[in-house]
Amino acid sequence: MLDRVREAAGAALVEDVGAVVAAAAAMSGRFRRGGRLLAFGRGEAASDAAHVAVEFTHPVIVGKRALPALSLGTEPSSLPVLGRPEDIAVGIRPLDGDLAAARGLGMLTVALTADEGCAQAEHVLTARSADPLVAREIHITMYHLLWELVHMFQECPA
Template sequence: MSQVLDRVRDAAGMALVADVGAVIAAASDMSGRFRSGGRLLAFGRAEAAADAAHVAVEFTHPVIVGKRALPALCLGADPSLLPVLGRPQDIAVGVRPAAGDLAAARALGMLTVALTANEECREADHVLSARSEDPLVAREIHITVYHLLWELVHVFQEAAA
């Protein structure tokens, strides 16, 4: 069983390596929104709400000395708060969003980022897919992606300073 899981993880990891350009593009766009006073609003349905909370914590509580805190809120499992709290300069991050979850945010002009696992998400500006049928492996890839986003956003922030 361990060898099967290792192959599944390896395949998902290699898919992420192949998608690194998409992660960099999302981080660059996110950095621009933060520079213009934007905030990150994260949500996730069901168990993905915990990941949304983790995303918000990553941006508001940097663990590396010298990295600045960036404004982020967790909406829990309630994307209906996006049009209530969102502003055009903000960033909406949906972890495993359902169809339509990011539509209102995009209509407001918010930057939309979807962390998916093989699901389509047409209303997102950036779709970062874990490309794994195994939900635990997909979650591992999502955790890796949002840590990469955090790090790369800071790289872009420092380059613009």
């Protein structure tokens, strides 16, 4: 049963890959302008926010440059204090209002969600699974794809 759930969620991610590519292209543009990634997560997703920040600041592939990123843990309320217009706010399982202040500041907003909420985000990447563990696996895959694609875009001339 779990294999079918994972397979369906993975197939949905393949269908949605265009949204992941679009988010990565927008993120790359912000990094080119001196932006930083500010990640946060709700509940256990706070550890995923820390993982995202580590991925961008400590690339594991030789030759990939470090990109500025901070984990805000569970505190999206820090976005208006720390954020700048060129920055990127990434919310993992955010509540619907979490990214509103960031968007109001002109920050690029990306939400990794398991439902289609978060209307304030410019890029909503949805893990289409009702199983929270499978949704988390899809989120982990998504942010690793974002990291890889951002670096691909960084290597291309602007």
